[in-house]
Amino acid sequence: xxxxxxxxxxxxxxxxxxxxxxxxxxxxxxxxxxxxxxxxxxxxxxxxxxxxxxxxxxxxxxxxxxxxxxxxxxxxxxxxxxxxxxxxxxxxxxxxxxxxxxxxxxxxxxxxxxxxxxxxxxxxxxxxxxxxxxxxxxxxxxxxxxxxxxxxxxxxxxxxxxxxxxxxxxxxxxxxxxxxxxxxxxxxxxxxxxxxxxxxxxxxxxxxxxxxxxxxxxxxxxxxxxxxxxxxxxxxxxxxxxxxxxxxxxxxxxxxxxxxxxxxxxxxxxxxxxxxxxxxxxxxxxxxxxxxxxxxxxxxxxxxxxxxxxxxxxxxxxxxxxxxxxxxxxxxxxxxxx
Amino acid sequence: xxxxxxxxxxxxxxxxxxxxxxxxxxxxxxxxxxxxxxxxxxxxxxxxxxxxxxxxxxxxxxxxxxxxxxxxxxxxxxxxxxxxxxxxxxxxxxxxxxxxxxxxxxxxxxxxxxxxxxxxxxxxxxxxxxxxxxxxxxxxxxxxxxxxxxxxxxxxxxxxxxxxxxxxxxxxxxxxxxxxxxxxxxxxxxxxxxxxxxxxxxxxxxxxxxxxxxxxxxxxxxxxxxxxxxxxxxxxxxxxxxxxxxxxxxxxxxxxxxxxxxxxxxxxxxxxxxxxxxxxxxxxxxxxxxxxxxxxxxxxxxxxxxxxxxxxxxxxxxxxxxxxxxxxxxxxxxxxxx
DNA sequence: GCTAATTTCGGAAACGTTTCCGAAAAATAA
DNA sequence: TTATTTTTCGGAAACGTTTCCGAAATTAGC
Numbered sequence: 047x048x049x050x051x052x053x054x055x056x057x058x059x060x061x062x063x064x065x066x067x068x069x070x071x072x073x074x075x076x077x078x079x080x081x082x083x084x085x086x087x088x089x090x091x092x093x094x095x096x097x098x099x100x101x102x103x104x105x106x107x108x109x110x111x112x113x114x115x116x117x118x119x120x121x122x123x124x125x126x127x128x129x130x131x132x133x134x135x136x137x138x139x140x141x142x143x144x145x146x147x148x149x150x151x152x153x154x155x156x157x158x159x160x161x162x163x164x165x166x167x168x169x170x171x172x173x174x175x176x177x178x179x180x181x182x183x184x185x186x187x188x189x190x191x192x193x194x195x196x197x198x199x200x201x202x203x204x205x206x207x208x209x210x211x212x213x214x215x216x217x218x219x220x221x222x223x224x225x226x227x228x229x230x231x232x233x234x235x236x237x238x239x240x241x242x243x244x245x246x247x248x249x250x251x252x253x254x255x256x257x258x259x260x261x262x263x264x265x266x267x268x269x270x271x272x273x274x275x276x277x278x279x280x281x282x283x284x285x286x287x288x289x290x291x292x293x294x295x296x297x298x299x300x301x302x303x304x305x306x307x308x309x310x311x312x313x314x315x316x317x318x319x320x321x322x323x324x325x326x327x328x329x330x331x332x333x334x335x336x337x338x339x340x341x342x343x344x345x346x347x348x349x350x351x352x353x354x355x356x357x358x359x360x361x362x363x364x365x366x367x368x369x370x371x372x373x374x375x376x377x378x379x380x381x382x383x384x
Numbered sequence: 385x386x387x388x389x390x391x392x393x394x395x396x397x398x399x400x401x402x403x404x405x406x407x408x409x410x411x412x413x414x415x416x417x418x419x420x421x422x423x424x425x426x427x428x429x430x431x432x433x434x435x436x437x438x439x440x441x442x443x444x445x446x447x448x449x450x451x452x453x454x455x456x457x458x459x460x461x462x463x464x465x466x467x468x469x470x471x472x473x474x475x476x477x478x479x480x481x482x483x484x485x486x487x488x489x490x491x492x493x494x495x496x497x498x499x500x501x502x503x504x505x506x507x508x509x510x511x512x513x514x515x516x517x518x519x520x521x522x523x524x525x526x527x528x529x530x531x532x533x534x535x536x537x538x539x540x541x542x543x544x545x546x547x548x549x550x551x552x553x554x555x556x557x558x559x560x561x562x563x564x565x566x567x568x569x570x571x572x573x574x575x576x577x578x579x580x581x582x583x584x585x586x587x588x589x590x591x592x593x594x595x596x597x598x599x600x601x602x603x604x605x606x607x608x609x610x611x612x613x614x615x616x617x618x619x620x621x622x623x624x625x626x627x628x629x630x631x632x633x634x635x636x637x638x639x640x641x642x643x644x645x646x647x648x649x650x651x652x653x654x655x656x657x658x659x660x661x662x663x664x665x666x667x668x669x670x671x672x673x674x675x676x677x678x679x680x681x682x683x684x685x686x687x688x689x690x691x692x693x694x695x696x697x698x699x700x701x702x703x704x705x706x707x708x709x710x711x712x713x714x715x716x717x718x719x720x721x722x
Numbered sequence: 723g724c725t726a727a728t729t730t731c732g733g734a735a736a737c738g739t740t741t742c743c744g745a746a747a748a749a750t751a752a
Numbered sequence: 753t754t755a756t757t758t759t760t761c762g763g764a765a766a767c768g769t770t771t772c773c774g775a776a777a778t779t780a781g782c
Binding site: 096098 | 386432434437440456458461464465477478480481482484495499501662663666668
Binding site for chain 3: 049051052053063064067068071073095096097098099100101102103104
């Protein structure tokens, strides 16, 4: 690929490169007519300023990087949509990388993005995450970073999270109110803050009703892991009367295996999930789930980031906590009650 | 963000920058000991060669750009996973952009990527696509591009596609064989080649059994559009006995609206989808669908691309056609037959 | 020990921009 | 008109690399 450069335009018009540059950068020490002329012939020649060279000289790129742990489920893509909208609006291009739930590739992704001089970073941690010294270093060097959804507790920067505690509480309460007392919690990966928060909500809901909380079983977010857990419980005959799962995926996997083993949902066991995946509404029976404001998470995170970028790293870290909604569906409604 | 540069390392060791550069580029005109020394102190100082400067001088980036029309459904993310695997293996970093099914942002995305000096492009067109002169120009300038899944007929470059014709044929045949004769086809967006191929398969399957093909109704890929279509058919009382939809999303939307209007699936109308979304297996009733080899599509496309990159644009365009599988489920099995 | 061949390194140009400084040109003031 | 201010533009340095060319240092050949 041969790129047309500013020099080509300068030669064509018999002007200095600095003049061409001025025409493109809207500086006011250029005569309007020459500016028009330059812009016109540049357009004709197919010239576009090379952002690589621009980055090098300006030390800023108007690119921001986003790192997500995965994107085969619709959750993160939806967040990305929100982030992308505000970032495009403010003139940033968005570079997306995904870590495949591996901390190692997560770090590589961040390094690539930093090396490519992104102006800021939006990141959601992998479930493997347990060492944040890398992020600490970046933050010390004034790299604007905001974490979203899967955040690290001890990092001193802006974050936008969902109110996991509250909605785990409500989801559990929904089961309790319907008369269930034997409720187990399929928790998320241990090192994630959101797993802890959801477990805490689960426990506190029990406390409110003076019940002793049921088992909390740590589990991954995937459907497969939900299936395996269910299989194990079926074999050990320890299937509880109700389940509150930390993800829709594990909830659905769990439900599927239960159905295959002759259990009826919700008659035999009631299930509620978390995160409102696309599946929840369409699964049989449809799955009660907590809906997170995905799009808004992305928007909020992006807005905090541009603020950080504009303030060149001097800022007060903010934490935004967003609200959700419990969508009650078939999988958790007590039918055989009276 | 202050970056540590090659000059800093040179100063620290009292060497010329060119020497430092040699140490990092494995050239053989450097003494092994000094090389070791340089690498060690560079590591200590936290120096990493700036890829921006590198791109500028080398005119290549070891980045490839991928642009997809959307990624809230799992199809494209899965393709991306495959592409990413082979590209990482070959030393490329992957920059992902999504076009939101808008041709305008698709073009902007491609421009951004080109401006950022990606070495090659993997693209899947938006459903709006109807003008490929931009891609033609790029190809003339020797930009390596391979299209996948949603390709343009008239562009002279490598493509990897699914055998849409064949599997649309099989899917339709599956319905015919079970005794259905009144089959409608919910087709995809008109300007997409894959829509035409799927319609052609639909027609030819009818021909094989000497049946006159049913209605072909053009429709988007989304669930909402499937719902709207169904609603309209219900009101006009033109609901056929069987449906072959060009996407799972539209199939599921269609099915949902039908169910809400008292139709029974598959007793009243049989449905088969296309693309094997995550939903197909979990929906009620579960949806018969054609499974595409998403991961393999990504891998094949990526391999063709690196080949093009290595051959610097001098290559013979290849078209790879991949095979699939029909997953037969509840939504299409004729029960009330005897 | 001397020349010749080889290895190892430094200097400088280049990539495509932006930006600073100063000079030329134009506009204004006297 | 001349002097002064303002506008408009050109030249050159800078960003952080790589790469070419040549010079110094080392090794080999005799």
